[in-house]
Amino acid sequence: MTTAQFGKIDIDRLHIQLGKGKRRFEALHDVSMSIAPGEFVCVLGPSGCGKSTLLGAVAGHLPASEGSVHVDDAAVDGPHPDRGLVFQHHTLFPWKKVLDNVAFGLKMKGLARGERHQRARNLLKLVGLEGFEHCYPAHLSGGMQQRVEIARVLINHPRVMLMDEPFGALDAQTRLKMQELLLEVWAGIKTTILFITHDIDEALFLADRILILSPRPGRIIEEIKLEFPRPRGPELVTSLQFTEFKRHCLALLHPEAKVRPLERLSPLGAPNLTDIQFAI
Numbered sequence: 001m002t003t004a005q006f007g008k009i010d011i012d013r014l015h016i017q018l019g020k021g022k023r024r025f026e027a028l029h030d031v032s033m034s035i036a037p038g039e040f041v042c043v044l045g046p047s048g049c050g051k052s053t054l055l056g057a058v059a060g061h062l063p064a065s066e067g068s069v070h071v072d073d074a075a076v077d078g079p080h081p082d083r084g085l086v087f088q089h090h091t092l093f094p095w096k097k098v099l100d101n102v103a104f105g106l107k108m109k110g111l112a113r114g115e116r117h118q119r120a121r122n123l124l125k126l127v128g129l130e131g132f133e134h135c136y137p138a139h140l141s142g143g144m145q146q147r148v149e150i151a152r153v154l155i156n157h158p159r160v161m162l163m164d165e166p167f168g169a170l171d172a173q174t175r176l177k178m179q180e181l182l183l184e185v186w187a188g189i190k191t192t193i194l195f196i197t198h199d200i201d202e203a204l205f206l207a208d209r210i211l212i213l214s215p216r217p218g219r220i221i222e223e224i225k226l227e228f229p230r231p232r233g234p235e236l237v238t239s240l241q242f243t244e245f246k247r248h249c250l251a252l253l254h255p256e257a258k259v260r261p262l263e264r265l266s267p268l269g270a271p272n273l274t275d276i277q278f279a280i
């Protein structure tokens, strides 16, 4: 596993207002956080709380109303290929073959055809799509299209990957496979990942740290550090610690369910059964 040098994100007292005139409202309120190079951070929060807005601010698509966003100490003031975006719905060019979709970023940089195709092939291998270089996106499954998306972003060697519910449209089994694939790829390249999801299990499985946002206007209400050992596999989701953390997240995100948050999450590797008194 490599150690990342780049991809530090600093968000300082960020406020974002959206809409115009009387419809103007605050989407994010006083959000501050720092993400270390190579860290995997997931953001969870209720629908409409501003998760995509936060991602949009780091991407440079949405200006701060107050506060700032820095990546590697440079102020974010617009989009940059150093910050790659992956969405739920793919943005592949339907008229281009897989290889040309992935190589597109390098074409923009002026690299020769042979070089860009070679790099695209390497990345397609990394995401398990060797042999599909000459297919058109429409001939691939949803999971395969998301693999192409990931390769397409990785070809720019981004310092930061911004992922907005990238697996939200996939069936449960494909989603799990994609999560494992993403962890494998990330372990190799160690780019910083900021990942938005609605799915508590997904966040717990993937992240080093989870940030939970309040309902609109979004602000950080809790930060959960996860030290589940890596590499992580499907058995993790059935462990006692995983369940504890899941119940804790549920309590914060779905107060109507009256799941009580744990006062103290038991330390990883040392489950304490007396902690599992989830009064409902």
Ligand SMILES: Nc1ncnc2c1ncn2[C@@H]1O[C@H](COP(=O)(O)OP(=O)(O)OP(=O)(O)O)[C@@H](O)[C@H]1O
Pocket (backbone or CB within 6 Å): 018, 019, 027, 045, 046, 047, 048, 049, 050, 051, 052, 053, 054, 198, 216
């Ligand atoms: N361009 C815009 N103009 C006005 N309102 C907007 C705009 N974009 C988003 N909103 C509103 O801002 C709020 C935050 O939106 P955002 O998409 O960031 O939330 P989210 O947490 O990602 O939601 P979801 O989980 O449902 O995708 C929502 O209430 C949304 O309706």
